[in-house]
Amino acid sequence: MPSITINGRSLDFTPGQTILQIANANGIEIPQYCYHEGLSIVASCRICLVECMAPNPKSGTLEPFMGGKLLPSCQQTAVDGMVVMSDSPKAVANQKAVMEYLLINHPLDCPVCDQSGECFLQDYSYEYGRGVSRFEESKVKNPKKDVGPHVYLYSDRCIMCTRCVRFTREVSGTAELLVQGRGNKEEIDVFPGVPLDNELSANVVDLCPVGALLDKDFLFAQRVWFLRETAGIDPLTASGDNIWIHNNEGRVYRVKPRANPAINKWWITDEVRYGWKFVHSEDRLRSPMRRQFGALVECDYTKAYDDVVDALRAAVAAGKKTALVVSPMLTCEDAFALAAFARKADPNAILALGHVPFVGTDKVFPAGAREDDPKAFKMYAEKAPNARGVKRVLDSFGGEVLTYDQLLPRLGAGTGSSDINALIITGNYPADWVANDFLAALAGKFVVLIDTLLNTLVDKASVVLPGATFAEKAGTFENARHVLQAFDQAIPVIPMAKSEGQIALDLTAVLDGQPAPREREVPVVIETTRGQVAAGAQVALPYAQPFVAASIRRQMAAAFPALAVFADGVRLPPEPPRAQSGMKMVEL
Numbered sequence: 001m002p003s004i005t006i007n008g009r010s011l012d013f014t015p016g017q018t019i020l021q022i023a024n025a026n027g028i029e030i031p032q033y034c035y036h037e038g039l040s041i042v043a044s045c046r047i048c049l050v051e052c053m054a055p056n057p058k059s060g061t062l063e064p065f066m067g068g069k070l071l072p073s074c075q076q077t078a079v080d081g082m083v084v085m086s087d088s089p090k091a092v093a094n095q096k097a098v099m100e101y102l103l104i105n106h107p108l109d110c111p112v113c114d115q116s117g118e119c120f121l122q123d124y125s126y127e128y129g130r131g132v133s134r135f136e137e138s139k140v141k142n143p144k145k146d147v148g149p150h151v152y153l154y155s156d157r158c159i160m161c162t163r164c165v166r167f168t169r170e171v172s173g174t175a176e177l178l179v180q181g182r183g184n185k186e187e188i189d190v191f192p193g194v195p196l197d198n199e200l201s202a203n204v205v206d207l208c209p210v211g212a213l214l215d216k217d218f219l220f221a222q223r224v225w226f227l228r229e230t231a232g233i234d235p236l237t238a239s240g241d242n243i244w245i246h247n248n249e250g251r252v253y254r255v256k257p258r259a260n261p262a263i264n265k266w267w268i269t270d271e272v273r274y275g276w277k278f279v280h281s282e283d284r285l286r287s288p289m290r291r292q293f294g295a296l297v298e299c300d301y302t303k304a305y306d307d308v309v310d311a312l313r314a315a316v317a318a319g320k321k322t323a324l325v326v327s328p329m330l331t332c333e334d335a336f337a338l339a340a341f342a343r344k345a346d347p348n349a350i351l352a353l354g355h356v357p358f359v360g361t362d363k364v365f366p367a368g369a370r371e372d373d374p375k376a377f378k379m380y381a382e383k384a385p386n387a388r389g390v391k392r393v394l395d396s397f398g399g400e401v402l403t404y405d406q407l408l409p410r411l412g413a414g415t416g417s418s419d420i421n422a423l424i425i426t427g428n429y430p431a432d433w434v435a436n437d438f439l440a441a442l443a444g445k446f447v448v449l450i451d452t453l454l455n456t457l458v459d460k461a462s463v464v465l466p467g468a469t470f471a472e473k474a475g476t477f478e479n480a481r482h483v484l485q486a487f488d489q490a491i492p493v494i495p496m497a498k499s500e501g502q503i504a505l506d507l508t509a510v511l512d513g514q515p516a517p518r519e520r521e522v523p524v525v526i527e528t529t530r531g532q533v534a535a536g537a538q539v540a541l542p543y544a545q546p547f548v549a550a551s552i553r554r555q556m557a558a559a560f561p562a563l564a565v566f567a568d569g570v571r572l573p574p575e576p577p578r579a580q581s582g583m584k585m586v587e588l
């Protein structure tokens with residue numbers, strides 16, 4: 001294998017790799033602005049220039065490469081035996097010169113800039129810049145612009161790396177952005193009357209290495225150094241896109257793409273980026289409720305759970321059918337715990353996959369690209385993250401397992417005749433999804449609703465149990481390409497709500513005759529495993545052991561050979577990166 005030496009470290013490389021790619025892959029920092037793995041290479045910012053030596057092909061002696069000129073490491077492919085220095089006096093002088101040049105017109109507004117704390121210009125100023133500015137003239141002030149529904153452009157902060165322009169041409173294929181003007185009047189802009197408005201538009205905010213492109217939704221919302229990163233999976237569509245959920249003190253502030261070249265590359269859709277708002281909706285269900293004299297009234301978990309278990313027992317005793325409808329918005333672990341409870345309460349319980357919403361058709365970006373093109377990005381019409389995972393889990397239980405379309409006639413939709421007497425319905429959809437035929441078919445049945453948002457099903461429910469959104473639980477989703485991916489819990493469950501899996505474990509404990517926690521003072525112990533937020537179980541005490549996704553996965557694998565993949569075949573998210581500060585702490 002060919003090898004190269006960068007800053008004294010000898011490294012093997014694959015032919016075709018550039019110097020910067022080798023450095024990045026091996027944790028060697030060479031400053032870079034315009035280079036991005038997912039975009040074409042333009043080598044325009046010039047901060048990555050390095051000094052190179054290479055063996056003379058005839059004599060084999062090491063000589064200055066290309067006459068000793070500094071070369072852009074992002075563009076220069078590596079040559080076997082090459083010796084590269086990004087820390088030589090010549091390379092460092094260039095880094096300082098580029099930084100000084102970029103800062104000439106840059107405003108000193110870090111204290112009010114959203115990018116502060118995750119800004120390459122700020123970081124490189126500290127590492128490669130000068131401590132003082134020699135520029136005494138007036139700065140050119142380029143304007144601020146509203147370029148699209150999600151994005152502001154602060155042109156005065158732009159360093160003209162053109163990442164954003166290349167994104168709209170090479171990835172979204174929509175080409176709304178352009179470079180206009182020349183010299184210090186050069187600016188990024190949109191074409192007249194054509195806003196930056198496409199399904200992937202806000203990815204340019206992540207791409208911008210400085211604070212020039214800003215997310216309207218996150219503007220002045222939170223300083224980034226207060227945010228905790230939690231690894232998540234797209235909770236709204238079948239894409240399985242990898243995301244970071246940025247949160248602080250129990251609130252989600254933004255969702256960003258988590259790079260995974262095999263799934264979503266470096267991008268997410270705006271739908272996934274902004275679709276988390278229902279987590280903090282005013283319409284969240286916040287207490288168990290039971291129907292008394294025709295009206296739903298708030299109650300404690302003990303009464304609600306007793307009602308559920310009594311109704312299921314009564315249905316079985318009367319020779320009637322019971323059913324469990326597991327929403328495709330739930331995790332595989334939730335589905336397993338719920339199905340295990342349903343089959344324990346009634347060995348013949350019908351298990352059904354809930355409604356899987358579709359909106360429009362699948363879309364591939366850029367338009368016209370083939371789906372199997374390694375650079376193409378796909379947006380899914382299927383608006384549920386885990387239909388395949390839930391189906392996989394329910395199928396493993398055997399017995400009567402239905403799709404939503406098969407369930408409707410069994411409930412009596414259209415005919416009015418049904419042998420199902422009691423059913424548990426789970427929701428967790430970001431918006432009301434219930435169709436009129438489903439609602440009508442519930443008349444006269446004992447309906448237990450486990451859901452997160454107020455919706456039309458609540459009016460039909462005999463018992464309502466408040467569930468937990470994707471951000472409040474850990475678990476596993478199986479995407480449209482059948483990739484099983486685990487994700488971590490980002491924030492605690494809101495007070496008095498519980499994850500659907502926890503509700504299932506509690507109901508199983510009640511079915512087994514275990515006393516309510518108040519009577520036996522259960523200490524709440526959360527297994528020390530990644531992905532669980534300890535505060536999640538504190539307000540509404542669990543009746544059974546706390547629901548821990550990792551241990552449920554082990555139970556799943558042990559219970560059914562068809563679920564053996566959950567023992568070790570589930571992709572776990574990476575540990576969130578830890579920021580390493582080179583700054584010395586000063587005791588005041």
Ligand code: SF4
Pocket residue numbers: 157158159160161162163164165188207208209210212213
């Ligand atoms: S707006 Fe940001 S991404 Fe676009 S050219 Fe300027 S610095 Fe680069």
Ligand code: FES
Pocket residue numbers: 031032033034035042043044045046047048049072073074075
């Ligand atoms: S990163 Fe190499 S020139 Fe910009």
